[in-house]
Amino acid sequence: MSTVRRDNPLITTPGRPLPKRVAIIGAGTIGPDIGYYLLSSIPGLQLTLVDVAQDALDRAEARLNGYIAKGLKRRRLTEAQAEQVRSGLRTTLDYDAISDAEWVLEAATEDLPLKRKIFAAVEARVSDSTIITSNTSSLPAARIFSELKNKSRATVTHFFAPAFRNPAVEVIRYEACDDEVIEYLRWVFAATGKVPLETSDALCFMLDRIFDNWCNEAAYLLEHATASEVDSVAADYVHAGPFFVLNMA
Structure with a gap:
């Protein structure tokens, strides 16, 4: 059995910089919270939030504005950081808007056929270098991504609620995903204040x-x-x- 070397992600040199363009599919409960974490921790990030319902997008935008107001009141955000979050967010019903994303993160309902449908739509629109992840808390990566043409850039990144505040995030290592992608995600999370927990691809993870x-x-x-x-x-x-x-x- 081969052994994967797991260096401290904070002292590794990644093959690519922090992402500048990220898309999140799903504007329900946790998607907007993940978006707020990313926007407030990655300078200059452009985040596209996609959903099939406009009212969900409207609620998500209102929630982020509420987080901004609370962050300013508690002095956890500067005015410059607040403006970065506001200006970096784009909401849309159109999947074509994700075509330039460097990382697409799915945060939809825990429904396997739905997730596979979403990832088919994502893969048809993004480049071969785009990283694709799911926020599922229980469905194994091998099942979710079984129908992807390029599985080597796809895995699970499971955030724990409340996602913008809780440091824990699972990064699932499984045989179809390139080690380079796993190590890059671990580095991104560590560099932005999260605690990446590498977990095997078992049902419900850790x-x-x-x-x-x-x-x-x-x-x-x-x-x-x-x-x-x-x-x-x-x-x-x-x-x-x-x-x-x-x-x-």
Whole structure:
């Protein structure tokens, strides 16, 4: 069995710079949060947010504006950073708008046929060098990307809610994806304040298995405390309590 060398992503020299053009497919719950993280951490980024429903795009834009206002109020954002987020966002119903993206990230519903349909549409429009990833929390990469013509540039990058604040993000290593792509994604996340967790391509990966058991234990506590009380205590140790995260889903 061959062994893959895993260097610290912060001391590696990537084969390409931070992306300047990223597209996210899905303007529901987590897609906009991922977009806010990317826009606020990568200078000069142009982000295209794609959805099939205009009202979803409108809600996503309103949410990002809310994050900006809160960031300014709490002095976590400067005016220049806030303007970068505002000016870097483009929303659209048109998949053709992603043709120049260097990285396309899917954040749609956990539906395997839907995800395969999305990736077929993406692959038909982007260049051969474009990295393609899914934010699925449970579906193995080998299943999601089984119908792609070029699987070597595709894998799973699973963000944990709330995605703009929680540092954890899983990067799935599986045999069809080039090691260079995996190492580049690890570097991007480390360079932008995330903690990339390399995980094998197992059902539900690592974070979901931990989270599901955490939620089960939290449910037992409802005999002695309210959901908000459980979340309040949990928030002293992690970025969000179990019931808060469940309500986001």
